[in-house]
Amino acid sequence: MANNENLIPFNKRSEREAREFGRKGGKASGEARRRKADFRRTLNLLLTTEIDSPEWTPILESMGLDSTLEAAVNAAMIKEALSGNVKAYIAIRDTLGQTTKSEEDLEEQRVRTAAAKAKSGQNDAEEEQDDGFLDALKGTAASDWKEEVSPDEEETDI
Numbered sequence: 810m811a812n813n814e815n816l817i818p819f820n821k822r823s824e825r826e827a828r829e830f831g832r833k834g835g836k837a838s839g840e841a842r843r844r845k846a847d848f849r850r851t852l853n854l855l856l857t858t859e860i861d862s863p864e865w866t867p868i869l870e871s872m873g874l875d876s877t878l879e880a881a882v883n884a885a886m887i888k889e890a891l892s893g894n895v896k897a898y899i900a901i902r903d904t905l906g907q908t909t910k911s912e913e914d915l916e917e918q919r920v921r922t923a924a925a926k927a928k929s930g931q932n933d934a935e936e937e938q939d940d941g942f943l944d945a946l947k948g949t950a951a952s953d954w955k956e957e958v959s960p961d962e963e964e965t966d967i
Contacts, residue, residue, distance in 0.1 A: 856882070 819827050856879035860866065865884060866876040874880045889897035908915075 819830070856877065858878050860876055860878055860881060862876065862881060865881040869876045869880050869884065886897050886901055890901055910918075
């Protein structure tokens, strides 16, 4: 069992000691982040590797997909879900970001979050309210950003 009596809190340590421990923690954090990034990069490379599977390649290519490990794994998950594997269905649903919560549950969660923020003194006024600007631009960006030529700058065919 740990002996808590010999622990010294950081606010009781010297500035030099606190800085030294902070430096060690920062280095360890950077190493962990690099390790995780390397893992994600390697996994991404492996998943995007082309495969030549007699089972999956014809199916994937007939659907217009590349025959990669990623596509085969996704297709296998769908195949499992179709055969009644509920865990495979839940994994697919969660990956797509769908939820089993009703709109009432989500609204209750928003109310509780707002109440907790109010209780802790956080102010929602810091967050800018959505004025609908981005929604107004949806689907009109191409025409909105079309280069307009003023009558003085009209191009002439020479």
